Amino acid sequence: MKNLLSLIALTLCLCFAASADMQAQDYKSAAGLRLGYPWAASYKTFISESSALEAYVGYRGYSGFSWITINGAYQIHKDIESVDGLQWYFGGGAGVQLWNSEFFDGGETTFTVSGYLGLQYTFADAPISVTADWVPTLFLGDGFGSGGFGGGYGNLAVRYVLNSGGK
Template identity: 50%
Template sequence: MKKLFFLFAFLGAMFFTNAIQAQSYNSAIGLRLGYPVSVTYKKFLTESNALELFAGYRGNTFYNWFSVGAAYQIHKPINGVENLQWYFGGGATALFYSYDDGFDFGDSGSVGIGIFGNLGLDYKFPDTPINLSADWMPTFFVGSGYLTGFGGGYGALSVRYTLN
């Protein structure tokens, strides 16, 4: 019985090691330096499919904005450059915001939903646990107040620490 257990443990370890080597990293955590600045966690579900989760905050004197979201991404290698991939996908975000115009009228707070596309580049440095990505996220907002309609200027540079 012990021999059978060790055989399955060895085969499982070999399978797990090969699965990690097929992808330059398995998961990573870091910052999305965009609009808004966010904490990001990216996890590969398969060799080419990843899920990215993010939560961010942006604010100034007149408004505060907190968002959470998720993106499903499909990664494709770029031939000729090791560890560089391009990706596409989409996702959704929930936005919680408040607006204060400095007077006693016109103030509002609300919740909005954003549905977005995702297009970007992803690079894992070969000898360090650092991953960089840059993306564009055209977003269609459904909500009240000023967060309604199409926004084509969203995207970010992400810097992450890889966890595998």
């Protein structure tokens, strides 16, 4: 857990240090935190005008269980014309969860398939992008890390814009 928090802190420090000339209204990539289920360090980059790739690594623990999650997603963004800087997006992705439990010996691995539906707002005068999304997830595997469908996943993400243009 301490190593994960150190990695997140280091990532944020590097993001702030590496940025010089930022225009957040139209950005190519951003890094930050997904705050929700799970908490995660996130990197998002646009590969075209409306298509983005997001990767995130997170941690979650409760009731004697904990896991590290590694996920990737492809998202399609659409402008909401009535509000500058606001977009809605949808997409899909996959991930892997590395489970541990105080009730069982050892750990287990679970694979996931997820959908994404959300809103993104990028500030015009600050290099910050904020998203809120719903991430329904199907868990694949057997053992204590599996469990079928999870419809309660989602996040509020805050990202610092690393470079502008190109989106």
